[in-house]
Amino acid sequence: MLKDRHEKSRLPQRGHHKPVEEGALIVPVAPGEQHLSDETGGSPLKKRGNQEARPLVIASVLGCVLVLAAVVAWCYYSASLRTAQLMKTELLDLNKDGFVIRNQAGTIIFTMTFRSATLDLDSCSNEENMLSCTESDAGKINFFIHTVRLKDTVMCYRVRWEPLQDKRTVEHAMACNGSHWYGGAESATQHWPISIEGEQEPQPFITSDIYSNRNAFGGILERYWLSSKAVAIKINDSVPFHLGWSEKDMTLHFQARYQDSPFKPLDGQQASPELSYRVCVGSDVTSIHKYMVRRYFPKPVKVPSVEVFKHPVWSTWALYKTSVTQEKLLQYASDITKHGFTCSHLELDDRYTADYGEFDFDPQKFPNASGMFDTLRQDGFQVTLWTHPFINYDSINFGVAIQDGLFVREPGGELPALVRWWNGIGGILDFTNPDARSWYSGQLTKLKAHYGVTSFKFDAGETSYLPQQFSTLIPLTDPSTFTRRYTEMAIPFSERAELRVGYQSQNISCFYRIIDRDSVWGYELGLKSIIPTVLTISILGYQFVLPDMIGGNAYPDHMTDGYDLPDRELYIRWLELSAFMPAMQFSIPPWFYDDEVVDIARKFTKLHETLVAPRVLELAHEVLNTGDPIIRPLWWIANDDEAAYKVDSQFLIGDDLMVAPVLEPGKQERDIYLPAGRWRSYKGEHFVKGPKYLTDYPVDLDEIAYFTWVH
Numbered sequence: 001m002l003k004d005r006h007e008k009s010r011l012p013q014r015g016h017h018k019p020v021e022e023g024a025l026i027v028p029v030a031p032g033e034q035h036l037s038d039e040t041g042g043s044p045l046k047k048r049g050n051q052e053a054r055p056l057v058i059a060s061v062l063g064c065v066l067v068l069a070a071v072v073a074w075c076y077y078s079a080s081l082r083t084a085q086l087m088k089t090e091l092l093d094l095n096k097d098g099f100v101i102r103n104q105a106g107t108i109i110f111t112m113t114f115r116s117a118t119l120d121l122d123s124c125s126n127e128e129n130m131l132s133c134t135e136s137d138a139g140k141i142n143f144f145i146h147t148v149r150l151k152d153t154v155m156c157y158r159v160r161w162e163p164l165q166d167k168r169t170v171e172h173a174m175a176c177n178g179s180h181w182y183g184g185a186e187s188a189t190q191h192w193p194i195s196i197e198g199e200q201e202p203q204p205f206i207t208s209d210i211y212s213n214r215n216a217f218g219g220i221l222e223r224y225w226l227s228s229k230a231v232a233i234k235i236n237d238s239v240p241f242h243l244g245w246s247e248k249d250m251t252l253h254f255q256a257r258y259q260d261s262p263f264k265p266l267d268g269q270q271a272s273p274e275l276s277y278r279v280c281v282g283s284d285v286t287s288i289h290k291y292m293v294r295r296y297f298p299k300p301v302k303v304p305s306v307e308v309f310k311h312p313v314w315s316t317w318a319l320y321k322t323s324v325t326q327e328k329l330l331q332y333a334s335d336i337t338k339h340g341f342t343c344s345h346l347e348l349d350d351r352y353t354a355d356y357g358e359f360d361f362d363p364q365k366f367p368n369a370s371g372m373f374d375t376l377r378q379d380g381f382q383v384t385l386w387t388h389p390f391i392n393y394d395s396i397n398f399g400v401a402i403q404d405g406l407f408v409r410e411p412g413g414e415l416p417a418l419v420r421w422w423n424g425i426g427g428i429l430d431f432t433n434p435d436a437r438s439w440y441s442g443q444l445t446k447l448k449a450h451y452g453v454t455s456f457k458f459d460a461g462e463t464s465y466l467p468q469q470f471s472t473l474i475p476l477t478d479p480s481t482f483t484r485r486y487t488e489m490a491i492p493f494s495e496r497a498e499l500r501v502g503y504q505s506q507n508i509s510c511f512y513r514i515i516d517r518d519s520v521w522g523y524e525l526g527l528k529s530i531i532p533t534v535l536t537i538s539i540l541g542y543q544f545v546l547p548d549m550i551g552g553n554a555y556p557d558h559m560t561d562g563y564d565l566p567d568r569e570l571y572i573r574w575l576e577l578s579a580f581m582p583a584m585q586f587s588i589p590p591w592f593y594d595d596e597v598v599d600i601a602r603k604f605t606k607l608h609e610t611l612v613a614p615r616v617l618e619l620a621h622e623v624l625n626t627g628d629p630i631i632r633p634l635w636w637i638a639n640d641d642e643a644a645y646k647v648d649s650q651f652l653i654g655d656d657l658m659v660a661p662v663l664e665p666g667k668q669e670r671d672i673y674l675p676a677g678r679w680r681s682y683k684g685e686h687f688v689k690g691p692k693y694l695t696d697y698p699v700d701l702d703e704i705a706y707f708t709w710v711h
Contacts, residue, residue, distance in 0.1 A: 087124065087131065090147045091281070092157055094131055096121055098172070099145065101157070101231070101281060109229040110279060111175040112159075115253065117166070119143065139165030153283040154291050160276040169257040170275040171202065176250045180228040180645040182633075183539050184243070186210065186218025186515065189524045192532035192633070192648040193228070202244035202255035204262050207483045207501055208464035211516050211525070212422070217243070219462045219483070219501035219515060222540040224292070225252070228635065228645045230285050232292045236276040237478070237504075240265075262468070262479045284639040289539065293627040297541040298507035303620045304544055305496045308511060308583050310613040311342040312605055313546070317349035317386075318553045318587035324352065326366040332589075333381050339591050339598055341605060345382040345454055345496060347585075356423050357391030357398060359443040373451045382454040384496055387444060389460055389486060392426035393418070401427055406436040409471045417467040421460065428465060431485035432474035441489060448493070455496035457513075461486040462501055498546060506541035506627070511583060514545070519552030519566035521665055526552070527574055528663050532648050534581065538629035544620065545631065549587040550575050568593055569665060569701070572600055576704040577661040579604035580653065582616050582630055600702045612653065619654050634658070638675035641691055647673050656709035662699050669696045670705070678710040686710070
C-alpha cells in the first residue's frame, strides 16, 4: 500500500506542475513522453556528464597501464643493464650465445659462439674476475671464464664448459672476424694463413699420415692457433678434442666429445666431455706468440748436429726406393765424392732388412754389411738407418713380441691388434709399455754398436696407424699421446735423429721432417706447400726442420707427365729453396740431369754452408731459451702491415735475412714484397723506402732472390 502510494506519487499529474526551482533548466516534454530521467533515476545533466566522462576514464586506465608498463620496462631495462654489467670483465662481453673480446680501442677482435647450448644468464655471477654460470638450456653446467692479467700487455681468459646433465657434446665456434689465422696442424694442402674451405663436421684432432689420407690432420700438430689481431688460443690437454669448420660462416668449430670418438675418459671416470681452453690477447701478433711459446710449449734441450745444419743429408729413398743394395749404396757414396759434394751423413732407407720388424741386414742384399760400413767410414761417411714401429706377421720378431706382450692389443684381450701399413700387415709396438720401449731401444742400440751406425730415421708414428679399437698397457685418453711416446724413442739418438711426427714433442732435440712431397709444383704436397708447411710447424714450436728431399720423392703416380725424374726446372727451384732451409736433403742426385744442374747444386750447397748455416746455428741456440722460430713469416717484423700477413711465398731467417724463391714453372721473375725498412738485395741493390712491391723482379734459373736488413 505504501509502495503503491509512493509509485503513484511519482507519476506526473495532468494539470498539476511541480514548482520550478530558480535557475533550473526547463526541458519541454511532448505529450505522452516521459523524461529520460524518470527511467534512469537521474537528471539529463548527469547522464550527459557520464557519457562525456567515459573516455576520460578509459584514458586514465590506459595511462595507468602505460605508466605501469614503463615502470616494468624500466625495471627490466635496469635488470638487463645490471646483467649486462655483470657479464662484462676486462674487455670481454658474455651473452647467452657466446662471448666477444675487444681491444683497447673497443674493436671486436675475437668472437666465440656456443653451438651446443646457450647460457641461462640468471644463473650467472661475477666475482673476483670470475664469470660463472650453473644453468644452460640443456641443463646444469659448470661454466666459467676466469680473467687473468699476466703482464701489462697480455690478458688471458680461461674458459671451461662442463655439462652436468646432457653429456654428449660441447661445441663452440670461433669466428675469423676478418683476421688471418695460423697454426693447428701440418696438412696435405697447406696454406698460409689458414684457408677455410668447405663444410667439415668436427673430426678427431689426432696425428695422421696425410700422404695416404689427404684430408686428415698431419703428423705434426698442436692444439694452438694464432691470429693477426694478436689473439692466441690453446685447447687444454684434457679435452677430447675434435675440429671442424664452416666456409659459409668462416668459423672453426671446437668440439669435445667421447661418443663415436677415439678419445677415452680416464679409467673410473664418467664420459663427461669438458671443453676448456685459454684465449690470450696481446699488443701485437709477434709478442703474443712469444708469450704463448714461452709459457705453454716445451723447448729443445740442445742443438742437434752442427754437421746436419751445414752439409746435406743424402738419402737412398727417392733414388732407389726398396731396391737399395750394398753395391748401390757404395756407388752412391762414391758419386757424391766424385762430383765434389759434402755430406753430413748417408741415410739408408727402406729396405735393408729381410723382413719388416727385424734389426739386421738382409744378407742377400748386403752380403758384407760390416765391411760396407768400414769402407764408408774410411771415405768419411757416417750412416743413419731407417726404422719404424711395425713388426710384420712374417718376421721372426713377431712371435717374440707376442710372447713378451710388446704389441698394442685388441680391446680387453691379449691378442695383438693387427694393423695395415704401407709395407704390409703386422703388429705395432706399444710405446706406453716400458718392456716394449726397452726392447725396441735395445735393438737399435745393438745395431748402432755392431755396425757403427750414427743414428736413425724414425718413420711413421701417427695415430692413424693404430687400429680403431685398441688397448695399451697405459690407457690413452688422447690417442696422439702414442705419437709423443714414439718420438721419445729418438732421444738417445737425437744428435742426428729424424722424426716426421710431433705432438707435445718440442723438447725432443732432433730434426723434424715434413711429410713426403710429390714431385709437383702446387700446394698439395708440392713445391709451393713447403714454405707454408715449414712456417706452420715453426709456429707450433718445431724449429729444427728438414724440408724433405730436393725435387720430391719421384713417386711414379705423382710425377709430371712424361718424366722419369722430377722436372728439371722444378728440381732446380726446389734445390734453391732448400738451400735456405735449416737443413738440406738430397736423394735424386743433381748429376742425373746435366753439368749445369750439378754446378747450380754445388753453388747452393756452398751458399747454404757459408751464408745460411751460420745464421741458422746462431738462431738454433736461441731456440733453447725462447722457442722462437728460425724460419719466420714476414709479419714477424711487420705486424702492423696487412699485406705481410698474406705472403706465403717468402720468409725470413731470423729478422734480417728475407728469401723470395721462384715457385712457378717457366718464370725467371717474380713479384717481391719488401716490408718497411732498409734492405740490400743479393745483387747489391739498396731499397730504403717501404713497404713496397718489386714487380717482375728478375731472378735467373740459377738464382734465388734474397735480401738482408741494413741496420
